Amino acid sequence: MFGKIKSFLGSNIFIQIILLSFLWMLASGMTLLLINLVHVSYEVNDHQSASIAISILGIIVFWILAGILTYVLVGLYKGRKKGV
Amino acid sequence: MNDHQFVDEDEVLFRPIYQTSKSFYILAAALSAVLLFGVVMYLRQFIFGLGETGMNEPVTWGFYIISFVFFIGISHAGTLISAILRLSKAEWRRPITRMAEVITGIVLIIGGIHPIIDLGRPDRIMHIFERGRLQSPLLWDMTSITAYFTASTIYLYLPLIPDIALLRDRGGKFHKLYEILSWGYQGTAKQKHVLERAINILMVMVIPIAISVHTVISWIFSMTLQPGWHSTIFGPYFVVGAIFSGIAALIIVMIIFRKVFHFEDYLKKIHFNYLGTLLLVMSLLWFYFTFAEYLTTFYGHEPSEMRVFLYKFTGGYAPFFWLMVFCNFIVPVVFLSNKKLKTIPGILIASITVVIGMWLERLIIVVPSLANPRLPFITGIYVPSLTEISLLAAATAAFILGFMGFSKIFPLISIWEIKEGREESVRMVSARLNEYLPSKGHIRKEIV
Amino acid sequence: MPRYGMVIDLDKCNQCGACVTACKLENNVQIVSKENAEMGRAMFWMKMLDTSYEGSYPDVRAVNVPALCMQCDEPSCIKVCPVRATFKRDDGIVAQIYPQCIGCRYCMANCPYTAKVFNWFKDEQPVENEKCQNIDVSVRPKGVVEKCTFCIHRLQIAKEKAKAEKRELPEDDYVPACVEVCASKAIYFGDLDDPHSKVSKAMHDYRKFTLQEELGTKPKVYYLSAKSE
Numbered sequence: 001m002f003g004k005i006k007s008f009l010g011s012n013i014f015i016q017i018i019l020l021s022f023l024w025m026l027a028s029g030m031t032l033l034l035i036n037l038v039h040v041s042y043e044v045n046d047h048q049s050a051s052i053a054i055s056i057l058g059i060i061v062f063w064i065l066a067g068i069l070t071y072v073l074v075g076l077y078k079g080r081k082k083g084v
Numbered sequence: 085m086n087d088h089q090f091v092d093e094d095e096v097l098f099r100p101i102y103q104t105s106k107s108f109y110i111l112a113a114a115l116s117a118v119l120l121f122g123v124v125m126y127l128r129q130f131i132f133g134l135g136e137t138g139m140n141e142p143v144t145w146g147f148y149i150i151s152f153v154f155f156i157g158i159s160h161a162g163t164l165i166s167a168i169l170r171l172s173k174a175e176w177r178r179p180i181t182r183m184a185e186v187i188t189g190i191v192l193i194i195g196g197i198h199p200i201i202d203l204g205r206p207d208r209i210m211h212i213f214e215r216g217r218l219q220s221p222l223l224w225d226m227t228s229i230t231a232y233f234t235a236s237t238i239y240l241y242l243p244l245i246p247d248i249a250l251l252r253d254r255g256g257k258f259h260k261l262y263e264i265l266s267w268g269y270q271g272t273a274k275q276k277h278v279l280e281r282a283i284n285i286l287m288v289m290v291i292p293i294a295i296s297v298h299t300v301i302s303w304i305f306s307m308t309l310q311p312g313w314h315s316t317i318f319g320p321y322f323v324v325g326a327i328f329s330g331i332a333a334l335i336i337v338m339i340i341f342r343k344v345f346h347f348e349d350y351l352k353k354i355h356f357n358y359l360g361t362l363l364l365v366m367s368l369l370w371f372y373f374t375f376a377e378y379l380t381t382f383y384g385h386e387p388s389e390m391r392v393f394l395y396k397f398t399g400g401y402a403p404f405f406w407l408m409v410f411c412n413f414i415v416p417v418v419f420l421s422n423k424k425l426k427t428i429p430g431i432l433i434a435s436i437t438v439v440i441g442m443w444l445e446r447l448i449i450v451v452p453s454l455a456n457p458r459l460p461f462i463t464g465i466y467v468p469s470l471t472e473i474s475l476l477a478a479a480t481a482a483f484i485l486g487f488m489g490f491s492k493i494f495p496l497i498s499i500w501e502i503k504e505g506r507e508e509s510v511r512m513v514s515a516r517l518n519e520y521l522p523s524k525g526h527i528r529k530e531i532v
Numbered sequence: 533m534p535r536y537g538m539v540i541d542l543d544k545c546n547q548c549g550a551c552v553t554a555c556k557l558e559n560n561v562q563i564v565s566k567e568n569a570e571m572g573r574a575m576f577w578m579k580m581l582d583t584s585y586e587g588s589y590p591d592v593r594a595v596n597v598p599a600l601c602m603q604c605d606e607p608s609c610i611k612v613c614p615v616r617a618t619f620k621r622d623d624g625i626v627a628q629i630y631p632q633c634i635g636c637r638y639c640m641a642n643c644p645y646t647a648k649v650f651n652w653f654k655d656e657q658p659v660e661n662e663k664c665q666n667i668d669v670s671v672r673p674k675g676v677v678e679k680c681t682f683c684i685h686r687l688q689i690a691k692e693k694a695k696a697e698k699r700e701l702p703e704d705d706y707v708p709a710c711v712e713v714c715a716s717k718a719i720y721f722g723d724l725d726d727p728h729s730k731v732s733k734a735m736h737d738y739r740k741f742t743l744q745e746e747l748g749t750k751p752k753v754y755y756l757s758a759k760s761e
Contacts, residue, residue, distance in 0.1 A: 016267060041217070068289075069238050069282075142640075204677075211634055212615055217613060309642060458646075
């Protein structure tokens with residue numbers, strides 16, 4: 001069993017998943033950041049509407065980008081010739 | 085892994101990755117020295133304070149903000165041109181898109197660092213994330229540049245995948261890297277379909293993001309009350325200026341790499357002709373916006389606006405202003421509308437002057453409005469210091485170095501798109517023609 | 533809540549500049565080096581602006597107007613700060629938080645009165661200044677923006693004193709340094725919302741105007757001048 005895990009960890013797929021996860025981390029990070037900024041704007045009562053509008057736009061854009069790349073990379077993986 | 089003696093019909097496109105000439109190393113060393121000098125000057129500024137620059141009251145923004153706007157402006161070359169050309173299915177885009185997308189990637193990093201260089205307390209940058217204000221244009225800026233950088237990197241990477249697969253199949257150096265990055269691409273129909281679909285979605289999505297980036301940057305200026313800045317035209321004006329400077333930078337990059345890497349067969353005169361025409365159109369558009377902006381200012385004759393206006397037209401900044409008009413309008417129109425002058429050297433001259441002129445335009449926008457504040461009892465003077473000039477040189481060196489580095493790992497011209505163009509374009513284009521043209525009469529099914 | 537404002541009577545002002553000096557000393561404003569001052573980096577929270585010149589050469593006299601942060605009711609500087617280092621307090625004073633400021637200088641670019649100054653360097657201060665540093669005011673580090681605060685430290689001290697002595701804060705207990713030092717008593721200061729305060733009475737003067745009224749920043753520093761200028 002450890003052999004299987006080891007070979008998985010050394011394989012290309014593992015590194016590729018790590019690379020893809022960077023994008024997910026970026027999207028999550030931006031989401032958390034923008035939500036934090038909205039929260040701060042509520043705390044100090046400072047034009048909450050502007051914060052919410054910009055945050056919604058930003059969050060949507062980043063998740064769409066992450067989604068597109070994931071779609072491509074999963075699609076490429078699935079579309080490989082059999083036996084490779 | 086052995087270096088196969090591959091003789092692909094597009095071998096010249098692969099060669100830069102495998103062969104490095106001596107002059108490459110010398111140039112890389114020289115540029116690295118310039119970059120290092122810039123970094124050292126910045127460290128001095130970090131230790132001693134922003135006083136190392138030439139900024140003062142009232143001219144509180146100088147070279148760093150100018151370079152910030154300038155470099156982000158050039159980024160519009162890449163992704164916007166590549167996306168628009170792909171969207172309009174222009175076949176001549178094939179050798180251009182890769183270099184355009186690389187310009188965007190590199191230049192966004194360089195441009196994005198400049199506001200941090202400009203901060204008085206960069207050690208406090210976490211304040212923006214912990215307790216920032218989304219109501220400030222600087223935060224809109226941060227969001228949109230990050231979004232644009234992410235989108236354009238993905239947009240660079242996706243069409244790069246088939247090329248990485250080609251490189252992987254050749255064996256040789258970086259084999260492991262290519263294996264990982266190619267994500268098992270083998271050119272199967274399903275994979276091609278997935279890739280094409282994603283590129284299509286992205287190329288539509290990237291255009292509004294790109295336009296929003298420079299609009300938001302212009303709003304940093306136009307959301308203030310300063311005379312000369314508080315103008316509604318700034319959004320479109322900056323976008324037009326960005327595309328203008330971007331096309332010029334793209335042409336320069338293309339001409340240089342064409343010469344150095346012997347891409348003459350791929351980057352033909354016709355590509356430069358078309359780009360030259362685009363550059364001419366943008367020059368005229370730029371002139372239209374500039375003329376409209378200054379005419380309305382002059383006609384309204386508001387005192388604080390007129391102080392800035394006269395400072396630019398006849399006052400201390402007149403040499404820079406008229407040089408900018410010369411570089412951005414007179415030289416491109418003369419060189420690019422004249423068949424005799426529209427040669428590759430001519431287009432190169434026009435592009436270089438445009439790049440210089442657009443940097444001057446940012447200078448003309450930033451400094452005169454600050455030097456002539458609304459409360460008219462001070463006129464500021466701004467003299468850039470060695471720190472600022474060396475950082476501008478370092479930014480340019482970083483740009484060239486980034487390109488050189490990229491050319492050593494990935495092909496600068498999209499090899500699979502050239503191959504696709506050779507094999508499939510004729511069929512695709514004639515199929516499209518059949519859609520446009522009337523069905524009556526004799527229609528040749530395929531144009532040989 | 534009081535709304536602090538200021539009225540400067542230009543007909544009483546003899547342009548001695550004592551307010552400028554007092555402000556600089558009270559608030560530990562840096563004295564910059566000669567090279568920096570020549571570059572335009574002299575730091576004055578309260579400046580004497582040369583607004584016009586009277587007479588002809590060689591008997592020319594500059595007409596000065598004391599100008600400071602207008603403590604606007606609709607400040608344009610707070611709109612653009614990316615980190616909320618400047619904001620408007622409930623008592624009308626526009627605050628500047630030095631530990632929060634990241635030094636982007638956007639607020640300086642947006643102030644129509646060019647009232648803010650920046651710490652470009654931290655120059656060596658003359659030895660004499662060390663002895664008379666005001667311990668109630670923090671010394672700003674390099675790289676942050678600063679401006680007139682209506683000597684808010686004096687407000688805090690007066691409030692604490694009033695609280696300790698269990699009484700209300702009377703009008704005269706809190707005046708900024710410039711008001712206190714003015715020899716011709718040309719500057720009035722106090723609560724604009726209090727109809728009995730000196731400053732409210734001064735507001736009834738027909739000579740009243742503010743600088744750049746048309747911008748809508750609603751500055752709370754008013755000027756009185758019989759001359760139409």
